[in-house]
Amino acid sequence: MSTDRKLTTVGFDADDTLWHNERFFRLTQDRFAELLTDHADPDHLAERLLEAERRNIGHYGYGVKGFVLSMIETAIEVTKDRVPASVIRELIEAGQDMLAHPIELLPHAQETVRAVAETHRVLLITKGDLLDQERKLAQSGLGDLFDGVEIVSEKTPASYAAIFARHGHGAEQAMMVGNSMRSDVVPAIKAGGWGVYVPHGLTWEIEHAEAPAQDPRFHELQHLGTLPALVERLS
Structure with a gap:
């Protein structure tokens, strides 16, 4: 994968981004x-x-x-x-x-991850209990699409910087996609990457944060199905 591209790596959150939680x-x-x-x-x-x-x-x-x-x-x-x-x-x-509880994918999850995986390195970056997250990933049917899986205790700018350096060309050429402004969007942007917010109808109060609306690396999508077009435009 050429490092001349602006965007080479896309990270996906799991819970309430790819499946109901x-x-x-x-x-x-x-x-x-x-x-x-x-x-x-x-x-x-x-x-x-x-x-x-x-x-x-x-x-x-x-x-x-x-x-x-x-x-x-x-x-x-x-x-x-x-x-x-x-x-x-x-x-x-x-x-x-x-x-x-059985896993139920959210609309557009499977086709979006599959489409992005055809052109970019894709990662699953989630937090939570290790065994439960591994179970959900196995049941989701999406596991084979990811180039890497990271289950972390907390999502911080430092953890994103380390993950994107380990699996890609650094945060500057990476994007994080998720439903949590606090965990998926803000720290990814602070690490130097893009942060893409995909709203979910239910979000835990602890995951709320102010949107970095003026940051050029912030994007908000109506739903996950529009992500491939954004990825193509930024690449």
């Missing part, structure tokens, strides 16, 4: 609220859970396991240590169901 967290959170309806107002409970998730990212990382532990911690807190064991059991079972 957040909606399963929301459904489980609704069940969590039902289980604790006698102990906390749903809105207050959601705030307490979000606080616990923020606290626990450094301990548990991202993904279902940290989410379940944060729900259990919140349940203990709002019930003042009186949460029934049956509720904890249901929360654990809900997490196990999430970890076994």
